Amino acid sequence: MKLANHICGQWLEGRGEGLPLHDPVSGEQLVTVSSDGLDLAAALEFSRREGGAALRAMTYAARAAMLGGVAEVLQAKRADYFDISLRNSGATEADAGFDVDGAIFTLKSYARAGKVLGAARCLREGGRVALAKTDVFQGQHFLVPLSGVAIFINAFNFPAWGLWEKAAPALLAGVPVFVKPATPTAWLAQRMVADVVEAGVLPTGAISIVCGSARELLDHVGECDVVSFTGSADTAARIRNHPAVVARSVRVNIEADSVNSAILGPDAVPGSAEFDLAVKEVVRELTVKAGQKCTAIRRVLVPAPVARDLAAAVAARLAGMPVGNPRTAGVRVGPLVSKAQQAAALEGLARLREDAEVVYGADPGFMPVDADPQQAAFVQPTLLFCDKGLAARQVHDVEVFGPVATVLPYGDVAEAVAFARRGGGSLVASVYSADPAFVGALVPAIADLHGRIMVVDASVGANHTGHGNVMPTCLHGGPGRAGGGEELGGLRALAMYHRRHVVQGSAAVLDLLSREAADAALLGA
Structure with missing residues (x-):
């Protein structure tokens, strides 16, 4: 069986026989994966245009409820995921629970936490700053969701948790996710995405997955995208120095080696x-x-x-x-x-x-x-x-x-x-x-x-x-050789998927723009 890729709102198989995934106990070949022939530029653009627009049209509270729906879908399929973990990762019952249950727990945590942001669609940061001798001209800082896509290049050790601990805050922020799981254990991540897509709990384009080689994926990143990588320091360095990432000042979050x-x-x-x-x-x-x-x-x-x-x-x-x-x-x-x-x-x-x-x-x-x-x-x-x-x-x-x-x-x-x-x-x-x-x-x-x-x-x-x-609810990441990145930490993780800016204008203008803004201080609550 060859695992299909989900891009542009549809399931597509890559060309060729694909790369095999094995049972690490018996060596048996289980499935194959291939990304050959996929139009990755079109796939990213579809995510930005369709998935991003649909997510940003929702309030934080609505997106939080959506995450709760994802958790319910995964909870119902838990036994299937344990079986895939056993076959493809050689996981014991405790190991599978660490990964699968950890993913579900994280989604539920963000579903609960996101409720406090209510009906807002952006964030207001701090008080207004007087810019004239009177209040006629002021400044106010805001954070708005990025209009790009969150690209996750994940590690082999946590195909479930590694996917959803990144996806939960991105989706809550209103940013669609594009997942490239590590090839050796891609089956579990692909199956989870398939189940969520089939259940229809996410808008079309809100989640995509490509299994196999990343090919020229990073050639197509844009200024409002985020790249999050977990893996070796060598690969992290190549991502950071990729010409498109450098030229477009793309945000990069890295989790790498750690002794x-x-x-x-x-x-x-x-x-x-x-x-x-x-x-x-x-x-x-x-x-x-x-x-x-x-x-x-x-x-x-x-x-x-x-x-x-x-x-x-x-x-x-x-x-x-x-x-x-x-x-x-x-x-x-x-x-x-x-x-x-x-x-x-x-x-x-x-x-x-x-x-x-x-x-x-x-x-x-x-x-x-x-x-x-x-x-x-x-x-x-x-x-x-x-x-x-x-x-x-x-x-x-x-x-x-x-x-x-x-x-x-x-x-x-x-x-x-x-x-x-x-x-x-x-x-x-x-x-x-x-x-x-x-x-x-x-x-x-x-x-x-x-x-x-x-x-x-x-x-x-x-x-x-x-x-x-x-x-x-606590920070995950580390400095230096550990990558210098930050993930989780409760609602603090949403900052990665927002852009801070300041608006200078009259009180009336700032009042207008603040109508759909929640207090950014809630991210650190």
Whole structure:
């Protein structure tokens, strides 16, 4: 079966046999995808003209209700999506839930949040500014929805959540979305779009999807478009420097590489709640989705006196996590999504081992449960230990996109800060400590290089949302090597899809233009 593309309000197959998508456990070919022969320039223009106009004619509240309708469609098809996740991504039940349920939850969150913007169609920012000796001439800042299209070039690891966490704020803002999912796992995103289109909950042209190669898509971007990319730093650099993107000053949002840290304070000793919470979270981040998360823990910074204890505790838990075919009862960890990703992860692991010793995993004789290792794409969960600090050549730079993490002992808070900052910019760091002096010194010192910092102590316990779990009400993104982008954060995400401008005129003119404007302060509420 070849997956069709939805553009210009119709379903079209690309030419040729297409690129195959496989089951990462059995190697079985599932479907093919192709974008060859599609008129991508016409597709983008249709989205702008038809989808954009229809969305902007709606109020924020109406678009919020529309998102609720999308969530209902997806909720009704949840079992189908879990099946596709199992077959195309090798997802366990928990992994599929992380992706699919996360997508539905995010849509519902934006459906609720958007109601506060009411019957408005634009946003008014701040008070009026006097520009004359009297009030006869004033200035007022506004934000209006962009008249372009939001182009999403997504990653393979979250085909469901990665689509809808971007689409929800764009659609709520009144901007149509054009999705290019990562090829290896495109099936789930394509099926979700197909179900939403069939249900008719979105205006024609509000959502489009192209599976397979992006081809010359970026050649056709315009001044009012937005490009949002999740993936490698190398591809991100090519997008940022694409001639059309540069010439037309197109907005670009990037989420790229990130060697995220978990950091234990000096009070997180064996037997403490903070130590136990850290162990549990490191294991979870190594095993959920087989470590294939942009937010997963890659480095574990531990006070030197207890670093070996932490490593031993994590290794003991990993030994009780069966790895194999997710169709088999008791299996807790599935495969990577493809043989190509397996090869990349094993290559990265080899580089990390130049700096580090193996505490657990990396067993050359590793055999997954109920799977042929020659056909399947498994990587055994692996914990490393590196005592080279800042002299390590690979550990602070190489992100293995799989179930691999490295424990690094540190001496004092200054060294912990230096290790965390050496990552060059991360999506998230989690801190396990009830020591106010440590937390008070650490968090401000790493904040400018981290998009999110989660602090956990005994008072929080198991009530935290998770190191790697992105909440729709909180910021997702990170500086430096993590891409410099920002997503989610509640209604703050709408700012990406609006253009700020100021109108100078009489009070009567500003009153006229303010009639359909909501207070932009609500975006940060």
